[in-house]
Amino acid sequence: MGQVALVSFSLMGARYALEARRVLRMDAHASLERRVSAAELLTSATPAASRSLLSYLPARWLTLRDGEGFWQLGVEGGVQFDRWPAEALLPLPPLVIARCQHPGLRGVALDADRPAMWLLDAQQLSPNSSVLTTKS
């Protein structure tokens, strides 16, 4: 089996990844009007988590594209580019997909030497998914 290039980042103790080919560029500062932090996007359904975002400032901005054009996803530090063997990337079962509040959560990358990493489908993410907006 082949390998899949992933761009991963940390968020509140968990590790997430996007398919690298969906990440068009990475910047230290936000430059687009359409932007949202990963923390807001992925935790907005949890009030307690949202409150903890008050002190959160993204360290990096990943440029993605959706049906409305380019947008930026703000992430914490620790951004990494890795190639993962396809057999280590596993889809989440339907029951988890049905109940998960995280938009775009599709699978998990499991490796004996690393903690589980949650795979996000960039095509299902959008700054419109979040109620809040982030000021850089």
Add this chain to the structure above:
Amino acid sequence: MSDDSSANQDIDALSLDEALAAHSDDGRIVDVEEPTQQVVLFRLGNQRFALPGSAVQEILGRDQEVYYVPGLPASTEGVIHLRGAIESVIRLQPLLGLPAPSAAQGMILLVKGAGLRSGVRIDHLDDVCAMPQSAFKDAPDTLPEALHPFVAALLHENDARDATALLDADALMAAYRAGQG
């Protein structure tokens, strides 16, 4: 026949049925032809439940590593990696209106229902056995409201004071997928 044998007949005369009946244990009649259903008996807290054996694909040890999944309700413990596939692990207590589970973790039943499959965390595995159909009784109206949609029958065992609720795996999985629990 001799006179001696006639005398013995008078004293010990028994029919064959009587002789055989004297060796039976307590007079119970066991219908060996009665159909049985395999069930997995388990406990959540101190309550006894069962699932049809046909709905339980596997019983996994308590040492199975469970990965916490962000963004899921508390009724989902996480996911497990099982021979190259990812399976969810759910807790039934919220769905059944039971108190929150204790920190102690029992085994995981891999349950299929409503076209889905998931691990179900139980507190204690009691038995896997075949029960006669006559042991299954209709669920009474007096069941707690939260249990009603999910209890297919009550199972009365000879040596148990309390009845065991036989759960409907299809109803459980469908309800969980629909956002209950």
